[in-house]
Amino acid sequence: MEIFHVSAECYPVAKVGGLADVVGALPKYLNQAGHQAKVVVPGYDNKWTNENEFDVVHNGRLKLGWFYFDYTVLQERTGKLGFPLYLIAIPELFDRPNVYSYEDDTERFTAFQIAFLNWLTESEQYPDVIHCHDHHTGLIPFMVQQCFNYQRLAHTPTVITIHNGQYQGWFGFDKMHYLPNFDLSRTGFIEWGGMINPLAAGIKSAWKVTTVSPSYLEEISHSANGLENLLRYEKPKSVGILNGIDNEVWNPKTDPMIEANYALKDARKGKEKNKAFLCEQFGLDPEKPLFAFIGRLVGEKGADLLPEIFHNSLRGHYQEINILVLGSGDTFVENQLNSLKPYFEGNYNAYIGYNETLSHIIYAGADFLLMPSRVEPCGLNQMYALRYGTIPIVRRTGGLKDTVIDFGDNGFGICHDQASVFDVNYSISRAVGLFHDKKKMKQIVDYILQIDHSWEKAAGQYLAIYNSLKQ
Numbered sequence: 405m406e407i408f409h410v411s412a413e414c415y416p417v418a419k420v421g422g423l424a425d426v427v428g429a430l431p432k433y434l435n436q437a438g439h440q441a442k443v444v445v446p447g448y449d450n451k452w453t454n455e456n457e458f459d460v461v462h463n464g465r466l467k468l469g470w471f472y473f474d475y476t477v478l479q480e481r482t483g484k485l486g487f488p489l490y491l492i493a494i495p496e497l498f499d500r501p502n503v504y505s506y507e508d509d510t511e512r513f514t515a516f517q518i519a520f521l522n523w524l525t526e527s528e529q530y531p532d533v534i535h536c537h538d539h540h541t542g543l544i545p546f547m548v549q550q551c552f553n554y555q556r557l558a559h560t561p562t563v564i565t566i567h568n569g570q571y572q573g574w575f576g577f578d579k580m581h582y583l584p585n586f587d588l589s590r591t592g593f594i595e596w597g598g599m600i601n602p603l604a605a606g607i608k609s610a611w612k613v614t615t616v617s618p619s620y621l622e623e624i625s626h627s628a629n630g631l632e633n634l635l636r637y638e639k640p641k642s643v644g645i646l647n648g649i650d651n652e653v654w655n656p657k658t659d660p661m662i663e664a665n666y667a668l669k670d671a672r673k674g675k676e677k678n679k680a681f682l683c684e685q686f687g688l689d690p691e692k693p694l695f696a697f698i699g700r701l702v703g704e705k706g707a708d709l710l711p712e713i714f715h716n717s718l719r720g721h722y723q724e725i726n727i728l729v730l731g732s733g734d735t736f737v738e739n740q741l742n743s744l745k746p747y748f749e750g751n752y753n754a755y756i757g758y759n760e761t762l763s764h765i766i767y768a769g770a771d772f773l774l775m776p777s778r779v780e781p782c783g784l785n786q787m788y789a790l791r792y793g794t795i796p797i798v799r800r801t802g803g804l805k806d807t808v809i810d811f812g813d814n815g816f817g818i819c820h821d822q823a824s825v826f827d828v829n830y831s832i833s834r835a836v837g838l839f840h841d842k843k844k845m846k847q848i849v850d851y852i853l854q855i856d857h858s859w860e861k862a863a864g865q866y867l868a869i870y871n872s873l874k875q
């Protein structure tokens with residue numbers, strides 16, 4: 405079966421968060437299962453693109469409202485990612501280093517989607533499935549079905565995966581002329597709440613909707629940033645599939661980014677070496693439990709709670725614990741996290757920014773990983789933590805609820821119900837107790853190192869969906 409995955413991100417080509425990890429892994433596993441899964445992302449002007457080689461496979465021109473843009477489709481030459489990778493280069497819109505947060509993001513991602521469909525129709529490619537990811541590609545299922553230019557693709561099954569329903573890509577009807585012509589009586593398919601809503605358009609028009617965990621599918625029928633009623637209505641065509649992780653990239657035995665590699669039998673030593681490295685880099689004490697947070701510093705992740713949580717725990721367990729943060733996002737939170745440093749020197753540090761290598765070393769060297777998320781559609785960090793023998797401390801929500809069981813319930817993690825300062829401080833206190841129970845700690849670490857969250861299972865569930873859509 406031939407499947408095109410279309411996305412704004414793909415690891416290692418362009419990564420902002422977990423979307424990239426999924427799009428960089430799932431297609432590889434689909435190919436290993438004997439299918440032809442391909443990935444299409446915009447051609448950004450970033451390090452990865454500049455360091456790799458491509459062949460031009462198509463040149464075209466697209467119309468966006470009153471403007472015309474030339475675009476080129478480039479194919480990565482070696483196939484080393486485990487899937488054919490195509491970049492759609494639209495120099496005026498994507499020749500920039502970052503993935504998002506430009507004023508013309510609406511124009512950029514609408515043009516990207518049009519270019520993708522133009523390319524398929526002009527080169528007469530008819531895949532078995534087009535799989536879209538998040539709102540940046542949510543207009544594709546609509547355009548395939550409704551735009552006159554793409555009539556020949558009208559019967560191609562489309563799937564949309566919601567990685568994060570908070571962001572929907574809204575824009576006004578003053579930009580409706582960006583879309584290629586369609587029967588205006590179908591305008592309802594792109595509208596939600598008086599705006600053009602690309603995520604809603606994807607949900608309405610795609611043949612199947614998937615969310616990245618079963619619990620998240622339940623949650624979004626009552627909390628989805630305005631899309632609750634739509635998601636409830638579309639529930640019969642929706643499925644929750646828990647993400648996997650790329651066991652080749654995230655493998656403590658072979659990971660080239662960490663200080664010392666390890667497996668089950670030498671996990672204690674290996675983790676100690678990584679912890680020692682981190683503690684030296686960040687002026688922390690390797691004898692004390694190390695708590696870490698990795699992620700985007702935004703409300704969904706509970707990042708605004710972190711400064712108070714850290715302040716309370718560092719005072720309550722005075723000089724007994726270490727805390728290390730890696731993240732970027734809300735400037736106010738970034739400043740607050742930085743401003744804690746002088747008060748708790750030797751026990752607390754923060755790296756404000758994005759650093760892939762450091763994230764791997766933290767998963768390997770920390771004892772506990774904090775995830776006080778308000779919303780967590782799946783969450784990959786807790787699965788990476790488990791893979792590296794680090795105990796996750798999570799709020800029971802979305803995918804966190806589906807993947808972590810409290811050690812008090814014969815499980816292996818620490819769970820709390822509220823995204824509140826009190827709940828997290830209490831969980832940290834429980835973790836300190838656990839850390840000093842060496843026997844229990846070893847038993848849990850040995851157990852979690854053997855949990856398998858690889859993509860094989862989830863890839864099989866996606867294949868079952870694709871097969872059910874076969875014409």
Ligand SMILES: Nc1ncnc2c1ncn2[C@@H]1O[C@H](COP(=O)(O)OP(=O)(O)O[C@H]2O[C@H](CO)[C@@H](O)[C@H](O)[C@H]2O)[C@@H](O)[C@H]1O
Pocket residue numbers: 420421422423425426567568616647698699700730731732757758759760763780781782783784785803
């Ligand atoms: N400062 C930093 N430096 C280095 N690495 C950093 C970093 N900040 C984040 N990361 C990395 O980015 C990824 C984050 O993935 P998540 O799944 O936790 O969240 P995200 O909210 O981006 O994804 C959304 O999509 C994914 C995929 O479906 C869902 O799991 C999730 O719940 C949903 O919110 C991890 O690989 C993490 O290590």
